[in-house]
Amino acid sequence: MQAAVKPEEENKFPKAKEVRRQWEIAVRRKGFSASRSSVLCSEHFKLQDFDSTGQTVRIRDGAQPSVFNFPKHLQRPVATRTTKTSRKAEEKLSVDSSPLLKETEPLIVDHSYALPSSLTDLKARLSEALARVESLEREMRNVKDRERRAKKMVHGLLEDLRRNRQSPCFVKIKHKLYRTKRRNLHIR
DSSP states (O other), rough: OOOOOOOOEEOOSSSHHHHHHHHHHHHHOOOOOOOOEEEEEGGGOGGGGGEEESSSSSEOTOOOOOOOOOGGSSOOOOOOOHHHHHHHHHHHOOOHHHHTTTOOOOOOOOOOTSOOSSSHHHHHHHHHHHHHHHHHHHHHHHHHHHHHHHHHHHHHHHHHHHHOOOOHHHHHHHHHHHHHHHHHHOOO
């Protein structure tokens, strides 16, 4: 039985400096330097780069990330044949299909942890993240306030119980009255 490689698995960059440098170059991010915690998704490796002979699936020694969806300006040119026949075939193909082709900008789908290529997209993503942080902070404050009020009420009830040494039934009734009073306040 062979172990399957999950595409969402993250692989740490190698510890060996030369191999890590080769991986950094393969990623082609300007100014990128891998740290100890830097990881790379399994999607960027070919299936033959994985060793699945044991219980755990590992990347083979010497394997480098090579599967990327780079924008056009970062793609390496593919070596083309320059024979007379291939040039004629290419010219014929371009003349035949030119009215059908429309220039479209390539769709770049990258991982959620990758930075957008344009500055406006990056700013929009940052403002969304900041708005989410503010919303979560507000929600956290509200939850803490509710918790504080509940603790205060419980401490007050326990203090009444200690002070008056009353039966728990009386405290229950008092608590029920307090709850109905609070509900009426929220209805208004």
